[in-house]
Amino acid sequence: xxxxxxxxxxxxxxxxxxxxxxxxxxxxxxxxKDQLDExxxxxxxxxxxxxMRRLLDRYDFMDKLRQFGEQGKPMFGTCAGLxxxxxxxxxxxxxxxxxMDVMVERNSFGRQKDSFEADLAIAGVSDHFNAxxxxxxxxxxVGEDVEVLAKHExxxxxxxxxxxxxxxxxPELTKDSGLTQYFIDIVKKQKVLNK
Numbered sequence: 001x002x003x004x005x006x007x008x009x010x011x012x013x014x015x016x017x018x019x020x021x022x023x024x025x026x027x028x029x030x031x032x033k034d035q036l037d038e039x040x041x042x043x044x045x046x047x048x049x050x051x052m053r054r055l056l057d058r059y060d061f062m063d064k065l066r067q068f069g070e071q072g073k074p075m076f077g078t079c080a081g082l083x084x085x086x087x088x089x090x091x092x093x094x095x096x097x098x099x100m101d102v103m104v105e106r107n108s109f110g111r112q113k114d115s116f117e118a119d120l121a122i123a124g125v126s127d128h129f130n131a132x133x134x135x136x137x138x139x140x141x142v143g144e145d146v147e148v149l150a151k152h153e154x155x156x157x158x159x160x161x162x163x164x165x166x167x168x169x170x171p172e173l174t175k176d177s178g179l180t181q182y183f184i185d186i187v188k189k190q191k192v193l194n195k
Contacts, residue, residue, distance in 0.1 A: 002187045005030040005039035009055040011047025011080060015172035019180040033064040041074035041187035044081030044097075046134065046170050049106065052080055053096050062097065069099040072194045074163040076183040082166035083137050090140055100164040101143030102156075107135050120169075122150040122158055125178045131157070131169035138168050163190050 001024075006016040008029035020027035020043075028039055036042070042065075044052075056062055069075050077085035077100070084096040088103035115134045122129045131152070139156035142148060150158035150167070157168040158179075163186055171179040 001025060002040040002184065002191060003028055003038060004184065004187060005035065005042040007042060007044050007052075007061075007081070009047075009059070009061075010052050011045035012078075012170060012172050013045055015170075016043050016045050016078075016180075019172045019177045020184070022177045023181045023184050025184055031059075033059065033061050036064055036068050039073075040191050041076070041183065042068065043183070044075065044077040044084050045172070046079030046081060049080040049083040049096070052084060056084075056096070065097050066099065069097070069164065072163060072190055074165070074183065074187045074190050075099065076165040078167050078172070079134065079136055079170055082139075082168060085164060085166055086139075087143075100159075100161045100166055101146050102159055102161065102166065103140045103142075104137045105140050106137050118152050118169075120150045120152060120157065122179060122182075123147070124149065125182050126176065129171075129176055129178060130174045131167075131171070132173040133157075133169045136168040139166070160186075 003026045004020045005028050008031045017027040085100040086102050086104040087098050090105040120129045120131045121127045146161040
């Protein structure tokens with residue numbers, strides 16, 4: 001069994017916890033940076049990336065989150081979490097955590113009222129994944145070692161860079177926990193490699 005943290009500062013925290021538990025693993029809501037020492041992988045949930053960044057700074061999370069990833073521990077950014085994880089954000093000089101070798105564009109599918117669901121084929125996960133997009137970013141381009149997992153209308157909406165996983169949508173808002181399980185499998189493999 002692995003312990004998966006969900007960054008608990010803002011966003012769809014409870015739903016991610018339920019998705020992890022549905023996969024039979026232990027979920028821990030992360031409220032302090034010291035809790036990062038207790039977990040094997042972390043999900044950065046959707047929410048509002050600017051607000052989340054402010055809270056990460058206020059609670060002094062940034063360096064510890066970077067170290068977490070650099071130590072080979074898996075990180076999964078969903079929606080705003082993808083923006084936090086990306087190395088580059090279009091129109092911005094600096095990234096946030098900046099570990100995943102992708103460039104993202106914020107709010108690229110419109111505003112809150114433009115939210116929608118789409119049936120996606122996600123490599124290694126499902127041919128028909130019901131994805132919920134809410135003020136979603138998309139991945140503009142990826143580094144050469146990054147695997148593109150899914151596209152919607154030609155835009156990259158899910159990708160994997162080594163032990164970093166990112167998606168534009170909210171997998172926790174559907175009954176399909178396939179993408180959460182895909183992340184858990186990454187965590188299990190990395191735990192063996194990191195020993």
